[in-house]
Amino acid sequence: MDFLTSPDLWVAFLTLFALELVLGIDNVVFISILTGRLPRSQQQRARIIGLALALVLRIGLLAVASWIVGLTAPIFSIGDAQALEFSGRDLILLAGGLFLVYKAVTEIHDKIEGAGEAHLATGVTSTMGKVIVQILLIDAVFSLDSVITAVGMVDQLSIMIAAVVLSIGLMMVLAGRISDFVNAHPTVKMLALSFLVLIGSTLIAEGFDVHLSKSAIYGPIAFAIAVEALNLAYRKKHEAGRTM
Structure with a gap:
């Protein structure tokens, strides 16, 4: 009942929900690209399973929030003077960032060489199990980042879980449309893959304790999306003019 009557809790909930949504979009784009290698009949199922795993991971990690906070404690260091320290979180971010860059x-x-299209033409696609394993790996990285954000903003478990459940639920509704749009437009897919390289590089930098401003990352991404939207609108109008 405190949640319903407290303006502070509402502000915290809505802010956390918005942040979880922003963090989750990266996850959805990655899932969309991976599931695009599956037969059409399996793609929706794989997207739902992927996001459901993300939800379970986030709730599970929230339930052990004190352990998550402990992951920020240094495990080992490199060098004597001005030693570079690594925590459990740093190692997870490094591994996840490298995996994300490698996959992107x-x-x-494959897109440049035409390997993806060749696989589809010959009927050779990825398997459901392989895609789910890759989704699970990257879910773990994005979930850790999401949970650390949540723990840093709110101290009530119920608020954190509510924000996570609502954001994942909304992404489940929109995942199909996002996936269809990304896979239907080659230039958008290439742009999304470039974003994943940037995000993976950012995770690697954070693993080395080099913290980059979110605005410095998402600002150029937003600008690139706006430019691509103009290109799509131009191409659509140009193609419509040629068919008349």
């Missing part, structure tokens, strides 16, 4: 660069290479 591999997808870009």
Whole structure:
């Protein structure tokens, strides 16, 4: 009942919900690209499973929030003077960032070389199990970032879980449309893959304790999306003019 009557809790909930949504979009784009390698009949199921796993991971990590906070404590260091310290969180971010960069660069290479289209033409696609395992790996990285954000903003478990459940639920509703849009427009897919390289590089930098401003990352991304939206509108109008 305190939640319903407290303006402070409402502000905290809505702010956390918005942040979870922003953090979750990266996850949805990655899932969309991975599921695009599956047969059409399996893509929706894989997206739902992927987001459901993300939800379970987030709630599970929230339930052990004190352990999550402990992951920020240094485990080992490199060097004597001005030693570079690494925590459990740093190692997870490094591994996740490297995996994300590797997958995105591999997808870009396949697109440029035409390997993805060749696989589809010959009926060779990825398997559901392989895609789910890759989704689970990146879910773990994004979930950790999401939970650390939540723990840093709100101290009530019920508020954190409510914000996470609502944001994941909304992403489940929109995931199909986002996936169809990304896979239907090659230039958008290439842009999304480039974003994933940038985000993966950011995770690697944070793993080395180099913290970058979110506005410095998402600002250029927003600008690139706006430019691509103009390109899509231009191409659509140009193609409509040629068919008349």
